Amino acid sequence: MYPLFFKFVLTRMDPERAHHLAFTVIRFLPSLGIGRLVHLFTRPRTDLAVNTLGLHFDSPFGVAAGFDKDGEAVIGLGQLGFGHVEVGTLTALSQPGNPTPRLFRLVADRAVINRMGFNNHGAAAAVDRLARVRAVRGRPVLGINIGKSRVTAVENATVDYLQSAKTLAVLADYLVVNVSSPNTPGLRGLQELDQLAPLLTAVKQAAGATPLLVKIAPDLADAEVARIATLAVSLGLDGIIATNTTISRTGLKTDAVTIAAAGAGGLSGAPLGARSLAVLHQIRAVVPDDFCVISVGGVDTAAQVAERLAAGATLVQGYTAFLYRGPLWALQINRGLDRLLAAR
Template sequence: MYSAVRSILFRMSAERAHEWILAALSRAPAAAGWFAPRVRAPESLAQTVLGLPFAHPIGLAAGLDKNGVAIPAWYRMGFSFVEIGTVTPRPQPGNPKPRLFRLIEDEALINRMGFNNEGARAVARRLEQIRQLGIHGILGINIGKNKATPNELAHEDYLLALEQVAPFADYLTINVSSPNTPGLRDLQSESFMLDLLKAIEPIRSRHSLPLWIKLAPDLPNDEIERIVDALATSPFRAHLGLICTNTTIERPPLSGRYRDETGGLSGRPLAARSTEVVRIASRAAQKRLPIIGSGGVFTAEDAYEKIRSGASLVQIYTALIYRGPAVVGELVRGLDELLARDGFANVGEAVGIDVKG
């Protein structure tokens, strides 16, 4: 059924289709169930990570639903956790259009959205309404700084956004790795991250929130190792995790007509590098920090590779665009079969099994 809908959506521009889907799912969350059977997670996939109980490892990555308009629909699709955002303290329109492009032959996307969102206050109001409806599920909120805020004042933006959305989150993600906000990736340093973690600790502890740091795939390997070690030895490590990775500005060989557009590349071409970063981070963390693997996951085998490389959880985005809602159940069922094939009683036993000291 989704293939027929996709053929219609792919006649629209990528961003128009994106907006249309979000509007439809916002108005009719149950429509998500028309395209996929209900996901039933086997006990073998359940685990607790940073104090939160995940029914299975598959979650929705940030970026697809920046303002949290379709949260009930994502849970209906079967995701065990949903991450919205990136949310900035003040509203901003993002970069000029067009800014989202499909590379159909590559099963990839290029985006230069630029943190377009309604701002933390508006998102918080929407989340309060959703809570009143009794919608339950693990919700992550990804926060970032406004484009106009200079880097020397970036910590103030993260604090402002956090103060607004923290009451409605199960976890927070600190985004310092988007390629579409000028200078943002310069904040991927041990000193800035540790200073920021110290600054936001009073708010974080008040709400008992786990924090995830989202890393870029374009960092040199030795820099990834230094950052991970600094975080893993910090006073904040007990409630801290890593998301590997954001989109990439690198361009492997691509076939899609929009391959030369600027912005962050996601989808299949990112898979190998994101898994490599998971492996590097896992080795450096030495089980002191959990990892969410994100980038190029389309099949259960893709997700399983990230898990065996050190990821406890896995996020998808681009696969949902190309494969539709049924992909969530396919990943869950496939992971259960792969664990059984390899003799693992539960997913936790497989996490990092391929990573050597």
Template sequence: MPLLSRAYPLARAALFSMDAERAHELTLAALKKTHACRVARPLIQASRPPSGTACTLMGLSLPNAVGLAAGLDKNGAYIDALGALGFGFIEVGTVTPRPQPGNPKPRLFRLPAARSLINRMGFNNHGLDAFLDNVQASRWRREGGVLGLNIGKNADTPIERAIDDYLLCLDGVYPHADYVTLNISSPNTSQLRSLQGHDALDALLAAIQARRQLLADRHGRKPPLVVKIAPDLQAEEIDAVAELVPAHGIDGIIATNTTLSRTAVQGLAHASEPGGLSGPPVHELSLDVIRRLRTRLGSETAIIGVGGIEQATQAIEKIQAGANAVQLYTGLIYRGPVLVAECVQALAALSATTA
């Protein structure tokens, strides 16, 4: 086990004593500096995973089925350092066509009693050009890593013109992505979640698929496309997603983003802050969405389960509910890199028992 995994519980106490967003920035900067130093790199480098962890997702060969969710590295500036922690795949973004500052600070809040976070970041990022510079500068893909690029719309783009932003981003990221995620489920960009409605989603996916065909001809490759949805959808809305995603040739669904529900955290400090809640309260919501999707999709369309994984048992539950792979975010903040290794080992054991 690398030193970082053993030391993180001590470091977390110091990090949790400061502003959450500042702690996030300092942690990533320190991780990047450590990774850049050949002498220090073993301090964070994950051990080689046990045999039996390799898998296939949407035709992509992964060393393991545990990924990093988008949002932690919005600008793709820390890909190589995060990849050293043992993930089977990395997803970065959300990126928008133009730079934007996001919502006013403070906009990230810890709820330690629930091991959760509330964020209303608002797609703060440096824009598509800077994002692509970072992606191309990283070594992760060149050394065989699988990289997902997550795209969205600018806050000041009218919702009626949202498709234009997604197409601009798709054009940019297409040559550099192993898969592309359409984020239509953040609660922190006004009206964004309306794109999950049947007619809006139908129009978006039709436009994306048409552009994808042109890009595939131009670049001679066809990376998978996935859609990231909310845990707060009603049953009929989930069914609409399950209908439209395969109808438009989209390869997968990420289930789910953060929730607007506060049922599980009522009475806690910061619980009333606007934004998306992540962490354990999302786990059961995510499982419900995954189960319903899998029932209606059959086995062909991939599902990536995310939301509330803080123990290996929850990663297993995501897979048993119908997910093909999982992603981590908030659990990583509370548990540190040891969570990655625990989930990888648990899913390898699960695969061995079901083979």
């Protein structure tokens, strides 16, 4: 039913408006009185559970940052079957993001181009809401993704990240430093080792006992990926998230006119799959076995999630295929993983 709804209703709506419509339903799922009943249907089987970062994940499959920017739908997403929800990206200062339109579907590629620009209400505004989330029994694991405020100069980035980390680390099950979005000017330059090392060192100290990960771009050269992975281990970080969206437009099925009309921004979805998997292999080759690697990018099916896990991913995240698969996506992934495990 959802494919028909997507084809005849959602594709005729502005993509950002369609996202807000779906998001609102998920946000209010717990208060509609049916959320717990839904979760009885979607709850992952116990054999899918993963223990990492000192945490228990009911499923290895979770929601990537970007879907729930302000932490408003964590419980509803958990009731749909996701094992963890990474909220954000949150910034120290509230910001509206880039001008609209800023979200574009590439349906032929099962992909999306976005230039949202970290639109969120700021770290401080999320505190009370996330504290309430933490108090909910049976909630999914809560990750919090932080980024640089747009108005903050790159040379002052560490101070900006520290403000967010000091505000949010105590509320996070794990904290993520996002230095890889293409939609904030200068942000990806923070992946240079001479800038990244002091930034991560400072944030790690501010995070205290909260596990800390860094999220990297797929457009890094292979050698850069290896160097950052090695750096993360040497600094005592707890993991890496690979990868964010790409600025590449290579090999797309969508016509060039449509792609050009969408303009700049990060591409996510199926076309990112091969590169994301390759980056996963590169990271796993240089980090210890117990180092957490969260793979994200181009994941659509249970078989693809299983492929990432077999390639060394500790956990797997998705986002874009949610738009194409609909609200039962996590259920489909978890049940598919069950079948694949049973067939071994």
